Amino acid sequence: METKIDNLTTQVKYTAKDFASDVDVKWCPGCGDYSILAQVQRSSPEFGELRENIVWVSGIGCSSRFPYYMNTYGFHGIHGRAAAIATGVKLANPKLQVWVATGDGDMLSIGGNHFIHACRKNVNLKIVLFNNKIYGLTKGQYSPTSEKGKVTKSSPYGTVDWPFNPIKIAAGAGATFVARAMDRDPKHLQEMITRAAKHNGLAFVEVLQNCPIFNDGAFFHLTEKESRPDNVVYLEHGKPLVFGANQDKGIKLDGLDPVVINLNDGVHSINDVWVHDEHDSNPTREFILSRFTDVEGLPTPVGVIRQYNKPTYDGDYHHQIQDLISKKGKGTYEKLMFNANTWEVK
Amino acid sequence: MAKKIQVIDDVTIRFAGDSGDGMQLTGSQFTDTVAAMGNDLSTLPDFPAEIRAPAGSLAGVSGFQLHFSSSDIQTPGDAPDVLVAMNPAALKVNLKDLKPGGTIIVNTGSFDTKNLRLANYSTNPLEDDSLSNYNVIPVDLTKLTMTTLEDLTLSNKEKEKCKNFFALGILYWMYNRPLDVTMKWLESKFAKKPEIMEANKRVLQAGYNYGDTTEIFTTRYDVKPAQLPKGIYRNVSGNEAVALGFITASLKSGLNLFLGSYPITPASEILQELSRYKNYGVITFQAEDEIAGIASAIGAAFAGNLAITTTSGPGLSLKLESIGLAVMTELPIVIVDVQRGGPSTGLPTKTEQADLLQAMFGRHGEAPVVILAAQSPADCFHCAYEASKIALEHMVPVILLTDGYLAFGSEPLNIPKFDELKEIKVNFVTNPEGYHPYSRDENFVRPWAIPGTPGLEHRIGGLEKKDVYGNISYEPDNHQIMVNNRLNKVLKVADFIPNVEVDGDTEGELVVVSWGSTFGAVKEAIRNVREDGKKVSHVHLRHMNPFPKNLGEVISKFKNILVPELNLGQLSLLLRNQFKCDVIQFNKVKGQPFKVSEIENKINEVLGGNNGN
Numbered sequence: 001m002e003t004k005i006d007n008l009t010t011q012v013k014y015t016a017k018d019f020a021s022d023v024d025v026k027w028c029p030g031c032g033d034y035s036i037l038a039q040v041q042r043s044s045p046e047f048g049e050l051r052e053n054i055v056w057v058s059g060i061g062c063s064s065r066f067p068y069y070m071n072t073y074g075f076h077g078i079h080g081r082a083a084a085i086a087t088g089v090k091l092a093n094p095k096l097q098v099w100v101a102t103g104d105g106d107m108l109s110i111g112g113n114h115f116i117h118a119c120r121k122n123v124n125l126k127i128v129l130f131n132n133k134i135y136g137l138t139k140g141q142y143s144p145t146s147e148k149g150k151v152t153k154s155s156p157y158g159t160v161d162w163p164f165n166p167i168k169i170a171a172g173a174g175a176t177f178v179a180r181a182m183d184r185d186p187k188h189l190q191e192m193i194t195r196a197a198k199h200n201g202l203a204f205v206e207v208l209q210n211c212p213i214f215n216d217g218a219f220f221h222l223t224e225k226e227s228r229p230d231n232v233v234y235l236e237h238g239k240p241l242v243f244g245a246n247q248d249k250g251i252k253l254d255g256l257d258p259v260v261i262n263l264n265d266g267v268h269s270i271n272d273v274w275v276h277d278e279h280d281s282n283p284t285r286e287f288i289l290s291r292f293t294d295v296e297g298l299p300t301p302v303g304v305i306r307q308y309n310k311p312t313y314d315g316d317y318h319h320q321i322q323d324l325i326s327k328k329g330k331g332t333y334e335k336l337m338f339n340a341n342t343w344e345v346k
Numbered sequence: 347m348a349k350k351i352q353v354i355d356d357v358t359i360r361f362a363g364d365s366g367d368g369m370q371l372t373g374s375q376f377t378d379t380v381a382a383m384g385n386d387l388s389t390l391p392d393f394p395a396e397i398r399a400p401a402g403s404l405a406g407v408s409g410f411q412l413h414f415s416s417s418d419i420q421t422p423g424d425a426p427d428v429l430v431a432m433n434p435a436a437l438k439v440n441l442k443d444l445k446p447g448g449t450i451i452v453n454t455g456s457f458d459t460k461n462l463r464l465a466n467y468s469t470n471p472l473e474d475d476s477l478s479n480y481n482v483i484p485v486d487l488t489k490l491t492m493t494t495l496e497d498l499t500l501s502n503k504e505k506e507k508c509k510n511f512f513a514l515g516i517l518y519w520m521y522n523r524p525l526d527v528t529m530k531w532l533e534s535k536f537a538k539k540p541e542i543m544e545a546n547k548r549v550l551q552a553g554y555n556y557g558d559t560t561e562i563f564t565t566r567y568d569v570k571p572a573q574l575p576k577g578i579y580r581n582v583s584g585n586e587a588v589a590l591g592f593i594t595a596s597l598k599s600g601l602n603l604f605l606g607s608y609p610i611t612p613a614s615e616i617l618q619e620l621s622r623y624k625n626y627g628v629i630t631f632q633a634e635d636e637i638a639g640i641a642s643a644i645g646a647a648f649a650g651n652l653a654i655t656t657t658s659g660p661g662l663s664l665k666l667e668s669i670g671l672a673v674m675t676e677l678p679i680v681i682v683d684v685q686r687g688g689p690s691t692g693l694p695t696k697t698e699q700a701d702l703l704q705a706m707f708g709r710h711g712e713a714p715v716v717i718l719a720a721q722s723p724a725d726c727f728h729c730a731y732e733a734s735k736i737a738l739e740h741m742v743p744v745i746l747l748t749d750g751y752l753a754f755g756s757e758p759l760n761i762p763k764f765d766e767l768k769e770i771k772v773n774f775v776t777n778p779e780g781y782h783p784y785s786r787d788e789n790f791v792r793p794w795a796i797p798g799t800p801g802l803e804h805r806i807g808g809l810e811k812k813d814v815y816g817n818i819s820y821e822p823d824n825h826q827i828m829v830n831n832r833l834n835k836v837l838k839v840a841d842f843i844p845n846v847e848v849d850g851d852t853e854g855e856l857v858v859v860s861w862g863s864t865f866g867a868v869k870e871a872i873r874n875v876r877e878d879g880k881k882v883s884h885v886h887l888r889h890m891n892p893f894p895k896n897l898g899e900v901i902s903k904f905k906n907i908l909v910p911e912l913n914l915g916q917l918s919l920l921l922r923n924q925f926k927c928d929v930i931q932f933n934k935v936k937g938q939p940f941k942v943s944e945i946e947n948k949i950n951e952v953l954g955g956n957n958g959n
């Protein structure tokens with residue numbers, strides 16, 4: 001598809017189609033990945049990036065086929081290593097916008113080390129983790145996000161391990177943008193992807209994704225119309241944490257404990273409700289929010305859990321290079337080889 | 347008293363002391379001085395096995411060996427002529443290596459009961475006759491140093507630390523070397539600590555004067571400058587030379603250098619060295635692990651950098667899957683393996699050549715790569731440069747093998763002129779017309795299109811690719827084609843590397859085929875054997891995969907092929923397999939390089955039966 005570039009300062013006018021490659025998409029019918037792909041393609045024109053400057057990197061798993069379907073530069077890596085490969089791309093050319101498509105097994109099991117270190121360093125990467133709580137590509141073993149007791153092909157009597165909470169790990173490791181979205185809420189997912197694109201620093205978006213083949217309905221209580229209002233709280237900066245079909249429930253912070261209050265009980269009012277501050281300089285509330293999914297009776301927060309700014313790894317690295325070049329001058333072969341104890345043999 | 351000066355051809359000195367005695371510094375100062383005098387030289391440090399070994403203990407002994415000469419030399423010397431022993435432990439550890447009748451300069455000031463006990467001496471070796479076969483020169487370095495610095499306000503501890511420079515002063519006198527190189531170094535090093543500078547300068551001079559005035563020393567020696575090829579030289583260690591070679595390749599190719607690496611002995615110095623060159627646009631990414639080191643390098647190669655990763659054996663094992671990815675994506679990266687004793691953690695500080703087969707075959711699937719092996723510390727520069735050139739021009743992963751012996755050993759590098767270095771041609775594709783990610787040129791090389799280039803958006807990865815087009819393909823015939831393509835691309839590199847040269851006759855009784863760091867010992871051994879009138883030829887390999895094109899032909903002209911290696915026969919296996927030839931193995935795995943004499947004896951043994959000697 002032809003793209004029209006007005007000039008380099010105003011943006012190119014892309015449409016979603018410009019981001020679709022000519023490769024047939026081969027996920028199982030009904031897979032949540034289709035929606036994620038569609039929402040990313042729909043959001044991409046909003047990024048304000050030239051298509052040739054976008055790189056999608058992945059590891060291994062169903063989600064990791066993602067780069068093949070994007071008409072951008074793409075690199076389908078090996079299991080777990082997407083964040084490390086992406087870090088190399090970004091450091092080598094910081095002008096590129098580098099995305100990582102990954103899954104719960106790829107990023108939290110075999111690739112866990114790369115994930116936490118990319119977060120710690122605040123590498124300017126956008127990581128989209130497709131969390132379906134199962135190993136899909138290898139046909140149905142439990143993953144590090146599978147709930148305890150889960151019966152799968154490799155746990156016929158139920159797992160005995162405790163699951164990881166991806167938001168908690170990202171927050172704990174120092175990601176500067178942490179958000180959650182759902183495959184079945186396309187508008188909201190698009191918004192989260194676009195916000196991740198615009199964040200300067202490591203952006204992490206957990207997308208709750210349905211795997212109809214091996215873990216069907218894992219998130220239906222969150223994603224389906226009837227149950228969603230009571231089980232999901234949408235986070236918006238500056239807005240109170242209110243949820244429920246009639247918007248009649250709120251979250252109140254009782255010390256450090258979040259509790260659900262009834263706004264119609266005559267005792268509580270909207271003034272008691274926790275007001276979300278995305279940019280909170282203190283991470284305490286971010287951690288409290290990350291724990292909601294571990295606590296019985298609390299709704300699952302979706303939206304931007306926290307966004308704050310700190311210098312990025314790649315930014316600081318290249319500043320240091322520029323700084324040294326201006327101080328010492330750009331290196332030359334003469335300086336490299338002859339600025340040492342040399343002697344001449346005539 | 348006039349002392350006579352005797353001219354000698356070469357000498358090997360070993361400085362040995364406690365880790366805190368500054369032996370590496372003393373050795374490197376002596377090295378810089380003999381280098382400035384125009385001698386050929388070769389050095390090898392011997393670090394203590396334990397970093398935190400107690401002072402005075404056997405495990406804490408640090409050594410530095412220097413061989414310098416008026417002729418061309420290749421090794422740091424089998425056995426020292428002179429041992430400088432700063433304490434009993436240093437004497438104990440190093441005495442066995444000293445030449446019979448060799449000279450020992452010993453710091454008597456450290457031979458107290460405690461140090462003798464730490465060195466497991468039940469009696470003081472200076473007082474019994476256990477050293478009677480050596481020329482022992484007892485000097486109380488500690489006391490003489492303290493006396494020299496009596497009037498300074500430094501603490502006693504600071505004063506005592508200068509004693510290595512007293513020993514250095516004595517050695518400079520003994521070998522008729524000037525003090526000015528070290529004096530100048532002290533002036534710049536301690537510009538901000540004038541008292542320390544003054545103390546060291548004084549002690550150095552005092553050591554020199556001590557040699558001149560006392561009766562203990564009767565003879566001085568002189569080693570005339572060597573007749574080396576013309577040029578400007580600098581002394582380099584192997585690890586340093588690797589770093590310089592890569593930066594040079596980056597300057598020549600116009601690409602930024604990217605290193606993804608995780609610290610590991612004995613390769614960390616390459617990471618450290620490269621991290622100093624940021625104003626050359628060098629990016630050193632100290633990764634979270636070995637895998638991230640290479641994975642980031644692959645990412646950087648995709649983005650258009652000259653991308654490398656550096657490691658040692660255990661790290662190479664961890665990188666193997668990723669090397670397969672680089673083979674599949676046909677991206678240029680260089681993997682440096684500074685080999686050490688293995689398997690597992692093995693002997694981290696010791697040398698070995700046992701990763702050749704890992705480099706050659708250590709991947710799943712058919713995954714050929716190019717392999718180079720450096721032959722000397724200075725050659726590490728040329729190999730790093732050539733590895734970069736091959737990787738970039740052939741879009742192929744290259745493994746460069748060095749080892750612990752090369753990494754820390756040093757010798758003079760004749761600095762090439764920038765213009766005389768071969769071009770490194772990099773062509774990024776920019777024209778979308780007819781672009782296909784896996785099309786190939788006549789050398790089976792695919793085009794390199796980097797992100798940021800409009801119209802060339804494409805996807806690559808570890809899944810098998812459709813020939814030419816690069817989409818995923820599971821077609822049986824296509825896989826066969828692609829496996830062949832990847833192999834042919836590596837084999838084609840043989841057209842771009844030099845043939846092996848035979849040192850000596852091109853046919854005869856015996857050829858020694860060596861590779862990597864054994865070069866020096868083999869070359870010197872052959873020289874010695876020839877001096878005895880025997881005929882033996884030498885072929886040394888720097889290109890391990892593919893082999894130089896004439897190798898099979900060359901070695902087929904000899905009745906015997908002797909292959910010395912610091913492993914159990916890895917090159918032997920490759921030669922037998924490829925050329926169906928019979929080889930005589932000569933293997934050693936002691937964590938130490940070959941001694942010249944060991945190779946000499948083996949050659950004599952092989953020739954012995956045939957020559958009737």
Ligand code: SF4
Nearest residue numbers: 027028031062136211
């Ligand atoms: S296995 Fe599950 S996650 Fe994978 S493609 Fe099929 S439905 Fe999607």
